[in-house]
Amino acid sequence: MMATAGAGVEVRLEDLRRSYAGVTALDGLSLTMAPGELVALLGPSGCGKTTAMRLVAGLEEANSGRVMFGGKDVTGLPANKRDVGMVFQAYSLFPHMTAQQNVAFGLSLHKVGAAEQKKRSGEMLELVGLSKYANRYAHQLSGGQQQRVALARALAIQPTVLLLDEPLSALDAKVRSRLRDEIRRVQLEVGTTTLFVTHDQEEALAIADRVGVMNAGRLEQLDSPVAIYSRPATPFVAEFVGLTNRIPGTVKFGMVEVRGTELPLVQHDTPTGPATALVRPEAVSLASEGDSVPGPLIGTVIAVAFLGATSRVTVDLGDIVVLAQLPTAEASAHPAGTRVRLAIRPDPVLIAREEKAPVEA
Amino acid sequence: MTSAGNPAVSNTAARPNGGGRRLPLPWLGVVPFLLYVGLFLLLPTAIIAFGSFTTKQGSPTLNNIAGINQDFLVKAFVTSTTISVASALLGAIFGAMLAYAVATGNPRGVFRRIVTSMSGVLAQFGGVTLAFAFIATIGNVGIVTLFLQSHGIDIYANGAPLYQVSGLIVVYTYFQIPLMLLVFLPAVDGIRPQWREATESLGGSTWHYWRYVAGPLLAPAFLGCTLLLFANAFSAYATAAALITQGGIIVPLQISNLFTSETGRSQPGLAKALALAMILIVTIVVVLYTLLQRRTSRWLR
Amino acid sequence: MSRSRRIKLQVFRATIFILLGAFFLVPIGTMFEFSTRGNSVTSPRTMEAWAAIFREPDLMKAIGVSLELAVITSVGMLVLLLPTMVWVRLRLPQVHRIVEFLCLLPLTIPAIALVVGVAPLYHWIEINVTDSILILSFVYLIIVLPYSYRALDAGLSAIDIKTLSEAARSLGAGWGTVMFRVIVPNMSTALLNACLLSVAVVLGEFTFAQLLYFENLQVAISYVGLVSAGTSIAVSVASLIFAFMLLMILSFFGRPREREVRGEEMLPGTESRVLPLRNSFIGVPDK
Numbered sequence: 001m002m003a004t005a006g007a008g009v010e011v012r013l014e015d016l017r018r019s020y021a022g023v024t025a026l027d028g029l030s031l032t033m034a035p036g037e038l039v040a041l042l043g044p045s046g047c048g049k050t051t052a053m054r055l056v057a058g059l060e061e062a063n064s065g066r067v068m069f070g071g072k073d074v075t076g077l078p079a080n081k082r083d084v085g086m087v088f089q090a091y092s093l094f095p096h097m098t099a100q101q102n103v104a105f106g107l108s109l110h111k112v113g114a115a116e117q118k119k120r121s122g123e124m125l126e127l128v129g130l131s132k133y134a135n136r137y138a139h140q141l142s143g144g145q146q147q148r149v150a151l152a153r154a155l156a157i158q159p160t161v162l163l164l165d166e167p168l169s170a171l172d173a174k175v176r177s178r179l180r181d182e183i184r185r186v187q188l189e190v191g192t193t194t195l196f197v198t199h200d201q202e203e204a205l206a207i208a209d210r211v212g213v214m215n216a217g218r219l220e221q222l223d224s225p226v227a228i229y230s231r232p233a234t235p236f237v238a239e240f241v242g243l244t245n246r247i248p249g250t251v252k253f254g255m256v257e258v259r260g261t262e263l264p265l266v267q268h269d270t271p272t273g274p275a276t277a278l279v280r281p282e283a284v285s286l287a288s289e290g291d292s293v294p295g296p297l298i299g300t301v302i303a304v305a306f307l308g309a310t311s312r313v314t315v316d317l318g319d320i321v322v323l324a325q326l327p328t329a330e331a332s333a334h335p336a337g338t339r340v341r342l343a344i345r346p347d348p349v350l351i352a353r354e355e356k357a358p359v360e361a
Numbered sequence: 362m363t364s365a366g367n368p369a370v371s372n373t374a375a376r377p378n379g380g381g382r383r384l385p386l387p388w389l390g391v392v393p394f395l396l397y398v399g400l401f402l403l404l405p406t407a408i409i410a411f412g413s414f415t416t417k418q419g420s421p422t423l424n425n426i427a428g429i430n431q432d433f434l435v436k437a438f439v440t441s442t443t444i445s446v447a448s449a450l451l452g453a454i455f456g457a458m459l460a461y462a463v464a465t466g467n468p469r470g471v472f473r474r475i476v477t478s479m480s481g482v483l484a485q486f487g488g489v490t491l492a493f494a495f496i497a498t499i500g501n502v503g504i505v506t507l508f509l510q511s512h513g514i515d516i517y518a519n520g521a522p523l524y525q526v527s528g529l530i531v532v533y534t535y536f537q538i539p540l541m542l543l544v545f546l547p548a549v550d551g552i553r554p555q556w557r558e559a560t561e562s563l564g565g566s567t568w569h570y571w572r573y574v575a576g577p578l579l580a581p582a583f584l585g586c587t588l589l590l591f592a593n594a595f596s597a598y599a600t601a602a603a604l605i606t607q608g609g610i611i612v613p614l615q616i617s618n619l620f621t622s623e624t625g626r627s628q629p630g631l632a633k634a635l636a637l638a639m640i641l642i643v644t645i646v647v648v649l650y651t652l653l654q655r656r657t658s659r660w661l662r
Numbered sequence: 663m664s665r666s667r668r669i670k671l672q673v674f675r676a677t678i679f680i681l682l683g684a685f686f687l688v689p690i691g692t693m694f695e696f697s698t699r700g701n702s703v704t705s706p707r708t709m710e711a712w713a714a715i716f717r718e719p720d721l722m723k724a725i726g727v728s729l730e731l732a733v734i735t736s737v738g739m740l741v742l743l744l745p746t747m748v749w750v751r752l753r754l755p756q757v758h759r760i761v762e763f764l765c766l767l768p769l770t771i772p773a774i775a776l777v778v779g780v781a782p783l784y785h786w787i788e789i790n791v792t793d794s795i796l797i798l799s800f801v802y803l804i805i806v807l808p809y810s811y812r813a814l815d816a817g818l819s820a821i822d823i824k825t826l827s828e829a830a831r832s833l834g835a836g837w838g839t840v841m842f843r844v845i846v847p848n849m850s851t852a853l854l855n856a857c858l859l860s861v862a863v864v865l866g867e868f869t870f871a872q873l874l875y876f877e878n879l880q881v882a883i884s885y886v887g888l889v890s891a892g893t894s895i896a897v898s899v900a901s902l903i904f905a906f907m908l909l910m911i912l913s914f915f916g917r918p919r920e921r922e923v924r925g926e927e928m929l930p931g932t933e934s935r936v937l938p939l940r941n942s943f944i945g946v947p948d949k
Contacts, residue, residue, distance in 0.1 A: 059558050061664065078664055079561035086562040091553040095660040096577050105573070106563035139659055157563060390749035391757055394742055398764050401804050405779025406771065412779075459682055462675040482906045483686060488868045489880045490898035493887055494689040497696035497895050504692045535689065538682065567667070596772030599868035603884050613774040620781075620873050636775035644770045 008035035009070040009160050011056070011193050016065035018051055025051040027217035029065070033161075038187055038194040039222075040208035042201055044240070048217040049197045053163050056195060058082045069160045085154030085192070089166040092150035093138040099149045100125065100134040106157040124152035127186060144175040151183060155190055162187065162194040168203060180207055201241045205229060213237045230280075231266070235353045238278045243312075245279040245322050246352055256349065259296035266348040276352040281312060281325035283345040286334050297342040301334050315340060409640070412633035425630035429638060434615060438638075441611040444526060445594035448533035453587040455534075456541020457549075457579075463542070464549040477546070480539035487536050488599030495532050496604075499523055524605050532600060537590050544589055548582035551661025578660055585653030592646040596639065612639060690902070697896035711892030712900075721897065724882030727795055731878065732864040734799040736857040739810045742803065744853075747814055748845060751823050765811035768804055773869040776801075784874050795876045802870070806863050810856040817852020821845075858912050862905055 011033040018026040026048045033039050041049040054060045056067055058079035066075045074082050093102050103121035112120065125131045128148040138146055147167050154162060164183070168176045184207040187194050198204050204211045205225040212222040213236070221233040232238035249258035251272045256263050258277050289298055299317035311331035313324045322342060334340050416422045429435070463476050486494075498505050499516065500523060509516055522528045552575055560570045598613035609615040612635060619625030619632040698707045715721060743765075750757050768776075780801050787797055823845060830844045846853065868880035877885070879901070887894035 057558075057562055059561065079558070080564050080566060082562075083564070084562050086559060088555040088559065091555045092559065094556055094559070094574055094578075096574075105560075109560075109564040109569060153559075153563070159562075163562075387749075387753040388757075390753060391746055391761065394746040394761065395764075397742055398804070398807075401780070401783070401800055402764070402768060402771075402776075405776055405783060407779070408782060409775065409779040455682060458678050462678040465671060465675065478906070478909050478912075479686070481909045481912075482902065485862055485866055485905060486902060488866060489884045489887070490866075490901055491689075493883070493891075493895050493898045494693045496887075496891065498689045498692040504695055505688070535686070538686075596774065598772070598774040599872075599880065602868070602872065603887070613772070616774050616778060617873060620778075632778050636778040639772050639775040640770065643772055643775075647770045 008191050009193055010035050010068075011070075011161050011195070012066075012068040013052070013056065014066040014068070016052065016055055016067070017063045018048075018055060018060065019063060024217050026055070026062075029214075029217070029219055031212060031219060031222060033193050033195065034209075035193055036191045037209045038184065038196060038207060040196045040198060040204035040211045041214055042198055042204040042211055042241070043214035044199060046216075047214040049199075049214050050165060051217075052214075053165055053195055053197045056161065057084050057086055057163050083157070083160045085157060085159035085162045087147065087150045087154050087162075087164045087167045090170045092167075093141075093146050093153075095138045098135045098137055099130060099141065099152075102138075102149055103153045103156050106153055110157055120156055121152075124156045125149070127155070127189070128152045128182070142175070143171045144179050147171070147179060148182065151186060155186070155192065159192060162192045164194065164196045166198050167196075169198070169200070176203070177206075183207065205241070213240060215240075230347075232350060233266075235278060235350050238350045239352075243281050243323060243325075245281060245284065246276045247279055247320065247322065249275060249277050251275045251351065256351065258344065261297070261344045261346070263344060263346050264348045266350045270351050278350045278352055279322075279344055280347070281323040283347050284322060284324035285326065285343045285345065286313060286315070286324055286330070286340045287343065288334065289339045289341040297344075298339065299342070301336050301338050301340055304331055304334075304336055315342060317342075406640070409633045409636045412630055413637045415630060417627070417629055422630070425628075425634035428628070428631045429634055433609070434612075434635070437609055437612045437615045440526060441595055441613075444529050444533060444611065445591045447530045448537045448594045449587050449590035451530070451534045452537025452541045452590045453545075453583065456538045456586075456590075457545055457583060459538065459542050460546045460549045464546060464552075468550075477543070480542045483539040484536050484543060487597065489603040491532060491535060492600050492603035495523060495528075495535075499528070526610070529601060529604070529611075532604070533594050533597065537594065540593060541586055541590060544586045545582060548579055548586075548657055548661050551657075552578065581653040582657040582661065585650045585657065588646045588650045588653070592643045592650075595646075596643055690899075693895050693899045693902075697892050697899055699892060711890070711896040714890065714893045715897050715900070718886060718893065720877065721882050721886055721893075724877050724879050727877070728865055728879035730796060731799050731802060732861040734796060735802040735806060735864050736860045738799060738803050739806055739856065739860050740853065743807070743810055743814060743856075744846075745841070747811075747818060748823065748841065751818060752827060762811070762815075765807045769808050773805065773867075774873075776804075777870050777873045780870070781874065795871075795878065798871060798874070798876055798878065799864075802860075802864050802867065805867070805870075806860040809859040809863060813852050813856035813859060814849070817849035817855070820852075821848045855912060858908050862908055865901065865905070 013029055013031045016026055016029045017024075029048070029052050031039070041052060043049050051060065055062050055065075058074070058077055058081075062075065066073055068074065069082070093099075094105065097105065100118075100121050103124050104117040107117045107120055122131065122134070125134055128151055130145060130148055130152070133141060133145060133149075138149075141149065150167070167183070168179055171179065180203055183196075196204070196208060205228065208225060210222060211225050211228045213220045213228060215236050221228060221237045223231075223233075228237065229242055232241065238244055247258050249256045249263075251257075251265070251270050251274075253272070254268050255265055256270075256275060256277050258279070263277060263279075286301075297317065299315045299322070301313055302316045302321075303314040305312040305314075306328065309328060310325050311328045313326065313331050313334060315322050315324060324342065413425050414421055414423065416424065429438075459476075463473055466473055495503075497503055500506065501517070501521070506516060516522055523532070556574050556578075557570055560574055565573070596613070598617070601611055601614055602617060605614065609618045616632055616635050616639075619628070619635070625632055697711045698709060699711075746761065750761050784797065784801075787793075787800075791797075826844050826848065827840045830840045835844070865879055867878065868884070870876075871878040871881045872884070883894050883897055883901075886897065
């Protein structure tokens with residue numbers, strides 16, 4: 001295993017702001033990354049996650065705020081003095097160099113001797129499992145392989161922080177999940193503090209120590225993946241991460257009444273009155289219902305989507321459509337066309353910000 | 362593939378359908394094209410090739426080729442090469458800088474579109490019109506000539522510069538630079554910003570970037586485009602013809618002289634030999650350009 | 663990008679644009695100046711030289727003739743090239759390389775060289791068929807081949823011709839319908855490009871016309887230049903403006919497609935016809 005001289009450094013962003021041409025890309029981002037931690041910045045395009053990363057890299061200058069590496073203020077330093085490793089979404093590799101030359105390039109810029117360059121670049125390629133491809137050029141490598149070489153190149157210089165800008169977005173779905181785990185394995189082995197930018201929530205939740213959900217230049221929630229998913233702090237997070245049902249109900253006294261079921265609220269200060277509750281499909285369960293009296297939570301199954309271990313059942317309640325996610329064995333008891341009764345588990349729910357009409361199937 | 366063997370399909374008279382038969386009927390579709398190109402391109406080329414090695418009576422000979430070795434013709438080749446190399450280098454260097462200036466601007470901006478359109482016009486602006494433009498500028502009573510004279514500088518002190526090698530080089534550069542912009546710009550566009558950013562993040566300075574990344578990447582394209590400019594200048598005829606009404610300082614002018622003179626008519630093979638020489642030179646250069654372009658497009662798609 | 667680097671870049675760009683702008687605009691400006699000069703250094707500006715254009719019968723005739731040649735060449739190019747290219751794509755893909763090679767071959771043969779081989783042919787035609795200047799379009803078609811081929815090829819590549827024609831044929835369309843109601847409407851931009859480029863090349867052609875003793879526009883301009891510098895320069899400016907307008911039309915009508923992404927697809931070279939090509943014309947396909 002490589003000596004990890006640059007690993008395990010705390011990275012702190014303090015109130016970073018960046019705007020250009022009248023557009024505010026980043027509106028006061030503050031975040032502290034523990035040494036060796038992998039933090040994913042997750043959000044839709046335009047939310048500022050890439051801008052944040054580029055500010056950390058030094059490729060752009062912040063309007064205000066500070067970036068600190070291990071207590072040292074690097075805000076004023078240009079990119080080539082910051083010692084960061086970067087992997088880009090596409091076109092990572094220099095096309096006129098072999099894989100090994102690519103990896104060794106950073107070392108040569110750091111005045112490492114030729115023999116040492118060869119040794120270290122060999123080790124890095126070994127780390128990402130591409131030793132056999134050392135003499136291949138970028139156009140002779142698959143997308144996934146190119147990104148692995150890019151990772152090796154970024155880590156070869158033992159950077160203070162590793163920055164990954166949507167490294168998997170340009171790859172095939174199959175390659176994506178494999179490479180995702182690969183990146184995490186390497187990152188854990190080397191121990192470099194890492195910032196991973198993505199718009200794919202599955203990626204973020206799968207590999208990060210903590211996930212920061214961003215929207216319109218602000219950080220909405222920074223938490224472990226489990227917390228992000230099951231305890232979203234804002235409606236945006238709830239709707240961006242995972243599927244959500246929007247069910248109309250009425251807010252009263254610290255809880256919301258949804259079709260006869262009372263659900264506790266996440267935000268206790270929600271004003272009373274009509275509102276749309278955000279309910280996770282996993283919180284919805286089904287029971288068979290014969291020809292009994294129609295009720296607010298009785299409907300017909302219109303579709304069952306087999307997802308492997310779980311299945312997603314779409315139920316038409318007449319005026320709205322609700323998704324339920326259950327183990328496949330249970331779902332198979334309620335094929336399309338059967339009438340079912342829904343039950344909603346009383347997890348705390350969030351209320352959607354704007355009133356929207358429930359969507360018809 | 363479309364259904365072969367479908368006799369029910371109607372067709373125009375100009376293109377017989379392959380039907381279901383095994384005869385090479387589809388080939389009939391390209392016959393008009395092949396005939397035309399054969400007649401007006403391949404046949405003349407064959408005439409040139411053949412005629413270079415035959416006497417006026419029709420017997421084979423190497424005299425025509427040997428005839429190129431005459432002093433004034435050799436001098437013409439040297440001058441042609443000199444002008445071509447010089448204008449190619451000037452055009453390449455300034456054209457490359459212009460391409461870089463354009464490529465680093467707004468890719469969808471109006472400015473870029475204007476520059477590339479103007480380059481399209483100016484690269485095309487050779488020949489007679491260009492010659493006259495320069496006559497108006499640095500001719501005997503050209504505006505720049507008069508301006509310099511009023512300031513005490515007489516550019517006509519050592520003969521008319523416009524009709525000499527130096528003048529031709531300047532005039533040729535006028536269409537070489539836009540041509541370079543057009544051919545080289547795609548390569549510059551192909552340089553990805555990620556490569557610069559990767560170099561920076563790995564600790565490289567601007568100098569490192571140009572020395573190890575952008576330079577090597579653009580070198581084949583630059584060289585190839587320079588070769589293209591060379592071929593372009595070497596083949597140019599109209600501009601020189603409009604400027605220089607007498608004398609044959611470059612090969613194209615020699616060919617046109619042979620066309621119109623008595624000596625030319627008595628030695629038809631000589632003109633053909635000169636033409637053949639030109640074709641060979643340009644072909645070699647263009648082949649080299651092609652090979653270099655292949656590498657470029659592999660790297661800078 | 664850091665601020666200082668951005669400033670340095672902008673300074674470089676401004677310098678280049680100013681320097682080269684001056685170099686290029688001065689001769690054009692002087693053309694305007696020269697063509698509007700009065701009789702002596704002190705006389706006022708006059709459009710006399712421009713008006714004289716219309717009083718030169720040879721020049722007017724040459725303009726008309728060149729336009730005719732341009733039209734004939736464009737039409738001939740479309741008639742010869744488009745069906746052939748469509749046919750090759752649909753029925754004879756194995757010939758594709760040959761056709762491409764032949765279309766781009768004129769690039770390696772300078773006009774001044776080709777005319778030597780073409781002259782005997784024209785001699786024969788002039789004696790036995792006709793000596794109208796319009797026979798120049800035969801060889802003009804050849805020299806516009808590379809440009810037109812590239813333009814049409816780009817247009818054909820952008821639409822999936824095989825699928826379209828198969829769909830049309832399965833609905834019962836004959837080849838004529840496929841050609842005129844399916845293919846042509848879908849590549850109107852490419853067709854326009856090919857024609858405009860052909861027109862530009864034909865209008866700027868000098869070598870063949872002069873050495874085959876025909877008087878087209880460029881030859882006429884050179885003759886006028888021997889007599890009256892002002893008028894010849896005036897008509898040169900006019901042809902420059904015309905070419906510029908043609909290319910502006912081209913750039914506005916050319917809808918940027920997936921394939922014709924960066925840079926210009928291609929534009930006419932100089933009178934020597936060496937062409938600015940993005941990729942090698944043997945081997946790497948266009949992006």
